[in-house]
Amino acid sequence: MPKVIVCGRGGSGKSTLVVLLAKALAERGKVLVVDADESNLGLPQMLGQEAPAKTLMGCLGGKKAVRERLKAALRGEGGEKVAFFTESFTPDDLPDECVSGKWPVKFLRVGKIEHSMEGCACPMGALARSFLKHLQTGSEEWVLVDTEAGVEHFGRGLLEGVDLVLGVVDPSYEAVLLAERARALTAEAGKKFGVVLNKVSEETEAFLRQELSARGIEVWGVLKLDTDIMRANLKGEPVPLEGTRRQMETLVTKLIT
């Protein structure tokens, strides 16, 4: 089953969509949620889970060790690409210390910015790319990747290891422009792209559909502006699936066909 990356502008609802999709897909099989956003910390709480004991980067010796491997690769030692992993693995092979939760939904963090002046996030990007490329999924398994805002992860080649890109479009011109850019970058990588409209009313949904259709962008799903989602977020509670179950079913059907 697909490995799906979720992208969009800041605050559009990427993490919310990842959580809702994870909950909806959990009724059909196993879901590994991968947090590839270096900055945000709230995803485990939105899922209703503890954070893992270590990040993936921590499991591999920390940022310094990962950076050294990246530098060695750039110097040409060990080939052109960074060989963080040499063999394929499945979600079940992941060590307990870098995964939290229990099937049907488990959670993994690639790495986080932990100190001021610690340097750029390139090691995390390279690690996420290699991880996703080697991660194999079975017929009843999904991988959902939450990313940081914008399109930097496209430049880092994160798409290499995923099958689908899902853009989140909230009612804003910036979100439409970003979806257009993401669609072009996804097409360049030879992967499928669709968007989910989020936080829409009837009026803004119709407007966005028109704008996106004029740009040849497919709408795969719609999430209304939902006061239960807002309330849960304000209280620091998990994102509730209940009010969006029907919309998520439509999206899931689209993703698996």
Ligand SMILES: Nc1ncnc2c1ncn2[C@@H]1O[C@H](COP(=O)(O)OP(=O)(O)OP(=O)(O)O)[C@@H](O)[C@H]1O
């Ligand atoms: N359909 C919705 N209805 C109401 N509120 C929503 C909806 N989707 C998301 N939100 C709210 O919008 C805010 C941003 O959502 P979220 O954190 O999922 O965005 P994000 O794109 O992951 O943000 P970031 O770019 O900071 O990572 C949160 O307060 C969330 O509860």
